[in-house]
Amino acid sequence: xxxxxSEIPIYFTDIFNVDEDTLSNYGAFNISLLSDLPLFIDPFxxxxxxKEEYKNLHKGIIKYLRFLKGKxxxxxxxxxxxxSLYRFKEVKQNWFGYSKFENKGTALGIIFAKTLNNNFYxxxxxxxxxxxxxxxxxxxxxxxxxxxxxxNISDFTTNLIKGFLLKYTxxxxxxxxxxxxxxxxxxxxxxxxxxxxxxxxxxxYLPKYKNDYVLLTPKDLLTKDDTWINRTDLIxxxxxxxxxxxxxxxxxxxxxxxxxxxxxxxxKKEETKVAQELLEKFPVLVxxxxxxxxxxxxxxVNLSNQKVKYSEDLYIEKFKALSALLANETNFYNIKxxxxxxxxxxxxxxxxxxxNKDGYKMFYDNKGMPIQKExxxxxxxxxxxxxxxxSVDTEVNNGRGPADTIVAMGNLDASIVEFKLASNKKLKxxxxxxTEIYEKARGTNKSIxxxxxFTGAEQEKVKNILKExxxxxxxxxxxxxxxxxxxxxxxx
Numbered sequence: 311x312x313x314x315x316s317e318i319p320i321y322f323t324d325i326f327n328v329d330e331d332t333l334s335n336y337g338a339f340n341i342s343l344l345s346d347l348p349l350f351i352d353p354f355x356x357x358x359x360x361k362e363e364y365k366n367l368h369k370g371i372i373k374y375l376r377f378l379k380g381k382x383x384x385x386x387x388x389x390x391x392x393x394s395l396y397r398f399k400e401v402k403q404n405w406f407g408y409s410k411f412e413n414k415g416t417a418l419g420i421i422f423a424k425t426l427n428n429n430f431y432x433x434x435x436x437x438x439x440x441x442x443x444x445x446x447x448x449x450x451x452x453x454x455x456x457x458x459x460x461x462n463i464s465d466f467t468t469n470l471i472k473g474f475l476l477k478y479t480x481x482x483x484x485x486x487x488x489x490x491x492x493x494x495x496x497x498x499x500x501x502x503x504x505x506x507x508x509x510x511x512x513x514x515y516l517p518k519y520k521n522d523y524v525l526l527t528p529k530d531l532l533t534k535d536d537t538w539i540n541r542t543d544l545i546x547x548x549x550x551x552x553x554x555x556x557x558x559x560x561x562x563x564x565x566x567x568x569x570x571x572x573x574x575x576x577x578k579k580e581e582t583k584v585a586q587e588l589l590e591k592f593p594v595l596v597x598x599x600x601x602x603x604x605x606x607x608x609x610x611v612n613l614s615n616q617k618v619k620y621s622e623d624l625y626i627e628k629f630k631a632l633s634a635l636l637a638n639e640t641n642f643y644n645i646k647x648x649x650x651x652x653x654x655x656x657x658x659x660x661x662x663x664x665x666n667k668d669g670y671k672m673f674y675d676n677k678g679m680p681i682q683k684e685x686x687x688x689x690x691x692x693x694x695x696x697x698x699x700x701s702v703d704t705e706v707n708n709g710r711g712p713a714d715t716i717v718a719m720g721n722l723d724a725s726i727v728e729f730k731l732a733s734n735k736k737l738k739x740x741x742x743x744x745t746e747i748y749e750k751a752r753g754t755n756k757s758i759x760x761x762x763x764f765t766g767a768e769q770e771k772v773k774n775i776l777k778e779x780x781x782x783x784x785x786x787x788x789x790x791x792x793x794x795x796x797x798x799x800x801x802x
Contacts, residue, residue, distance in 0.1 A: 338526040350464035358607040382430035396423035442597040449539035534617035538610035628672040680764040725756040732763035
């Protein structure tokens, strides 16, 4: 209860006693060492950079992909090569992405490897020899088939530039990190030998945390939400792309296909289905989509800068201040033996801080706009559990959708904590069904739902839903009023 804001050990600078300005001036993001943050390395930022080092990294990625393409097209890929050349472990040491617990996310497994291999010889057999786009892009291989998202692209990119990130971190560590907090680590797969066609390992002097090394990442490689070249935008824009096709014959084939495939007044689902089929039949459209993205490269840089600044403000400044408020103004960090009691009491402290101690300010950006993503609230909650004996798992997806947070003490005591925004269009459906599914899956019947609202209209919406579902008096549902509060000095 005596902790001050500066004593809360959440971020790299806290744990390694490094000045925040020093890290910022070096260009690195101040990562949390308690939980992954939803930021991603965007390979387009390498391609579009003015830095020769970054451009060379992008060329290195494409060189490796061309090498893989040669293996795939010539049908030389055995199950062993698929595992050693196409499949990679997640580089968890950079503390980015989506994790189930701390920084332990999922790897680029065999499904990703097979998708990559199949795309080379089935769909993109001209990969590396593009004539429409300025260059070849990794993201192209991940656009047509579903299930390969920004986290996969980022993980693959991180693996292929891991040697650069290791040297980048080593340089900082030698200059600014106490030697007592560093160690020499032997790291696998840091450089590929084209003569032996094998990955080589290397040794690096790096910051040490919990018997593992830590990787720093330059801020100008990061983005939030999605990479610049992404499938979501492709599906949205696919019906605009045929007009860009220069070959008149191909363009007429595409338009003729659309006339036959699209029903009158198609639903959103029908449009998406036809868009998928169109891309599979005419993959050249992907090149025209990428060209549009290349032509707007400066916008990608500006957007990523804005997103990184937003993330620094939210995840570092505001969420750190929220932890300090909880530590200094409540008994949030007094431990209870039962997870349900602990979760309930902490939820009530969380509510009190937000509603009565200016904690609401932590959920508004610098433009005064409220937080838009439930995953960001979940991160705030995860970061406030530092230094407790509980296991706090953030389960993004176990096949049934996001289960939010599971707090456990050993194997026998577990409680589910779900965070919802009142603005969520599926709030009613979630309250009806979701927690029951996860209680059965986890084997617990203890759950808490915390719902934040930012306007009076959102408050009324939640109250009406709870009334309709006969949940008005359910003590496991906690409403948090995050509306802006009028300053006491203005109240007359």
